[in-house]
Amino acid sequence: MNSYADNTLAASSPSVESSAELKTVLASVRKAVAPLWPLADYVAVNPFQGLAEDSFLVTRNRLASVRSCDILMPAAHYRERWDRGEITFADLDEAYEQCLQDNPELFGETSFADLLKAIDDTATPIERHTWTVAEVVDRRTGSRWTSHIVNDITRNLSAYYDLGQAAWKHPWKHCDLFNAWREMAIIGHRLDLLGLKEFRKFAASLPEDPLQWIAAALEELKVPAETQEDFLLAELLSVAGWAGYAQYQTNRHAVDGNEQDDLIGLLAIRLACDVALFRRYMLQSDRPLTLWKSHESSKTVPTNAVLARYLFQTATEVAYRRQLCGALHLGSDGASSAQTNGSRKRAQLVFCIDVRSELLRRNLEATSEGIETFGFAGFFGLPISHVPFSQKHGHAHCPVLIEPSLIAQDEPEFPDASALAAADEDLRASRTFRRIWKFFQTSAVSCFSFVESLGLFYSWSLAESTWLPKAKRAGGNTPLQLLSAHGQPLTTSEKADLAENILRNLGLTENFARLVVFCGHEAETTNNPYQSGLDCGACGGHSGGPNARAAANLLNDPDVRWELRSRGLVIPVDTRFVAGVHNTTTDDLQLIKDDNLPEHHGQDLAELQLLALQAGQQTRLERAGRLGAISESDVRNRARDWSEIRPEWGLAGNAAFVVAPRERTSSLHLAGRTFLHNYDFRQDQSGAILELIMTAPMVVTNWINLQYYASTVDNRAYGSGNKTVHNLVGQFGILSGNGGDLQTGLPWQSVHDGNGYQHEPLRLTVVVEAPCEMISKVIEKHESVRHLVSNGWLTLLALDDDQFFRWSGQHDWIPQELDEPRLRPIKESPQKTAVTVAP
Incomplete structure (x- = not known):
């Protein structure tokens, strides 16, 4: 043979x-293949990004025909929610109308009653064809x-x-x-x-x-x-x-x-x-393989059982949306009253739109009426490559959808050349030691001798990581120089362009406080290969600290301010911009003091730091229950516990992206589930800012949302399984055990606490407070946006003149009726009464 x-x-x-x-x-x-970033730059990625030109259901069918996977929860999950009353008949009725509007070719062939029966169908036909x-x-x-x-x-x-x-x-x-x-x-x-x-x-x-x-x-x-x-x-x-x-x-x-x-x-x-x-x-073989059958095709129509699960999935999203819209409508009362208060704020803090910022922002505002917060993409409009001191190359601190166009280079000040040389030598020696140490750790020959000979010495490192605070990666108050992508210093006009874009896109063009703080964010974990996944997604899976420092430096530059004045942007002489870092694991907000900060501003900064401590403590208490922590100090200690598989919940629970003035949401308790971006359409006559938000931050939030969604509905196919058996491979990826495929999405422990889901798999609800016509122009101009909002990858709502409208799969706006939301009160502050969307 x-x-x-x-x-x-x-x-x-x-x-x-x-x-x-x-x-x-x-x-x-x-x-059909979404890129997977290496661990050093790991960010949440929409696994279906290249398939958005087809509808959610068509894509689901196609994937199920070529791979053993699913992008809907099992029927039992939806039945349980129905039994617990989390989905009502009204939710299902509205969901059915939505399904008919968006997918008439699929839902027009079956009745509502048939779909309600089909959710109890326990048969599991094989959908795989190839x-x-x-x-x-x-x-x-x-x-x-x-x-x-x-x-x-x-x-x-x-x-x-x-x-x-x-x-x-x-x-x-x-x-x-x-x-x-x-x-x-x-x-x-x-x-x-x-x-x-x-x-x-x-x-x-x-x-x-x-x-x-x-x-x-x-x-x-x-x-x-x-x-x-x-x-x-x-x-x-x-x-x-x-x-x-x-x-x-x-x-x-x-x-x-x-x-x-x-x-x-x-x-x-x-x-x-x-x-x-x-x-x-x-x-x-005596029986040669027969691979192809003429009837096998992925272009099959979803069964009633699949359509029923999709109906119930839509109903869970309708239920959440009903509460969110009702709360936002109530929030309009706070919006009108807040606009009448024109007194100068004590401090203004700009946070990332990240859902974890919502908790700290709310608790910080509750400490004083003089505090105002903003939501903005966490790279603050500065697509930089940050190069730390004594290094030749850096990491991109900007959304992975774009390439860095700026270099932010640390330039610490030294009293003389010898001090500079000594600092440089110390850093080189440290890097050399880390390389040798890594060699011993990963060498197959010396793995046992490593423990025997260096174990006692290494015990200090373990103790240090457990009991001593981790050094911040934001770079402290080290001076930072902003250069072009080719390493050339920026002109004053170029710097002013960047500064103007930051302020106008943020909507902060007047009524400046004495202190304006750009708060980048980062996580603090130990022994966690997915560290970057907890850092700032808008900064490419890195700390937002360098971006905050760069933004503050730009806006404190006297020449830049003078140029901005000529462009109609007048920043008061007594306004100072400061950088800060929000540690999302410990809820600490570190304000970075500039050595050139005037004495009076230094006192303001110290007082603000005290308020931040209060807000951080309240935020830890709020998060403790969800983490299973017994105290707020226990929440903080998780950052340094190298055996902790859940140092924080990251963005688990994310469900909505609200693009509106802060006054719309400031009286609401959104339970850390909502991305918040400041936007006032009245300051955006051309629609350029809205276009930027819908083509960048909205896409990023959709990526994050669908990564968490996919890792929850089918962790085997789209997640990375059990974190306790993960092994690092090549310093770029993760294997489960010692073989198998490279792991992609989130570990099971990032979405489930062992007893129940900590992430509810809902497709993102995006609410934009702007006229429908204004939003439609962006949709018509950008095909990629049109695919997302028209094919069921997210739900887009316009809040136009206090009325909600939903963008349908048939490319039109459908008015939405408001029901009373299920609300529960939260602890009131003397300044405001708040309501919360029930989780």
Whole structure:
């Protein structure tokens, strides 16, 4: 019997026509793969971002046909909510009307009564239509080829992408991904030993061009043209984690002007494994594989059971929206009264729109009528790459959707050259020690001797991390220079442009307080590879401290202020801008004192710091119950506990994004579930600020929301499983145990407390207080925004003249009736009475 490795390889160059068709198919497949950032820059990503041009239900059906996954909760979840009274008949009735309006082609064929019956249907028909070759073999023979292939790919890619964790450097890093794998496969024995005899010979016969090989593989497997897209997507999603990381690498190559396509390389690798397996079972099995059936297609209509779950999902969102809109409507009374109070504020603090800011902002405002807070994207409009002192390169502190256009470089002041040299030498020595230390920790040869010889010495480090506060990563009050992307100093006019954009987009153009504080935020955790996921998403998974310092420096610059005055922006002489850092794990707000701060302002800052301490304590008390903490000090201590798997809940629970004046929400207790962005359409005659908000912050909040949503509804497919068995790989990613696919989304412990969900999977509700016509112009102008708001990836509401309107899937505004929200009172302050949306 001939070996499968001797089979004639269909490696001839495809025709121009077939090559163009294949590229079209691959472009469509690529859209279904969301990029996965490395741990150092980890941010929440919308797993469905490239699929938004289709409706939520169409996408759900397509994914279920090529992968074992779901993006709706099980029927039992919805039945439980119904039984507990969390979904009412009124919610279901309104949800059904919404489903008919948005998806008439699907819901017009079934009745409301039929859907209510279908939620109790316990049958689970197989929706999967397209399988990889390995999955077909496993189903037939009971083998574990899918697992073997995924593990083999993980071994190869872990070494190829390693950032310094491994002691051994991959010898073919200079090659593209496919050919680096090919060289390793030629000398490797693993798949041969597992049963794919002469796999090395097979690998050597592969062409160097991954596209050529993909075309040849499709021809050899005789994949019908109408099935190719689904089949290739199934192949990629069988290694979804690595596909996401390869997509990220491809995007980075493109930014650098490099045409290397790692995603196509990975697809070629995955196909090579399956073609080898196909030959093995095609030539040596008594029952050759039958892979394709003419009736199999992903273009099937959702069953009534699926439509019923979607109806109940929509009803849970209607129930939340009903409460939110009712509360916002009540908040209008506070808005009108607050606008009449024109006295100068004691301090104004600008926070990130992050849901965790809502708690601290509310508690800070409750300490004094003289405190005013704003919500703004946490990079404060400054897309910087922050370069710490004595380093050549930095990290991007801006949304991952954009590239840094500025460099913010730390420039500490030293009394003389010798002091500068000494500080530089200390930093170099520290970095060298950390590299040596990391080598000992990750070396296979010295792992036991490491514990024996250095364990006692290392115990001090453990004790220090447990009992002593962690140094802030914001950079303190170190002077910071803002440069262009090419390292050139900015002109006064360029600085003024940046400063003007900050103030106008923030809506702060008059009535400045004596102190204006830009509050970046960061988390503080120990022994947590997902640290970046708790930091500022608007800063690319890093601290917002450097951005806050850069903004304060800009607006304190006398030359910049003079230029702003000529543009009609007059900042009072006694107004000083200060940077601060909100620690979301401990709820501490650290105000960074500028050495040049006048004495009177120093006293104001000290008083504000005392108010921040009170607000932080109240916020910790508020969060303690949800964390299962016994006291507010216990909340703080979680930051330094290296065994703590839930140092904070991050953005779990996020459900809404409100774009409105602060007066609309200042009297409301929003339970840390709402992103808040200051916006007054009356100050935005051109609509440019609204356009910026809807194309940037709204997209970022949607990314975060859908990451938490997906990690909750199907943690196996879209999350990263059990945090306690995570292992770091290559300093860039996470494996569950010692193998399997690269993990993608949030750990189970980030959305569930062991007894129940801490994140309620709701698609984001966006409320914009502005005329419908104004919002429509942005939707019409930007196709990507139109896809999000029209295809069920979020719900967009306009608050126009105190009336709510919902944007429908048919591209029109539908008036929304208000019911009385279920409200519960919260502790009143002498200054205000607040209400809260019931969680």
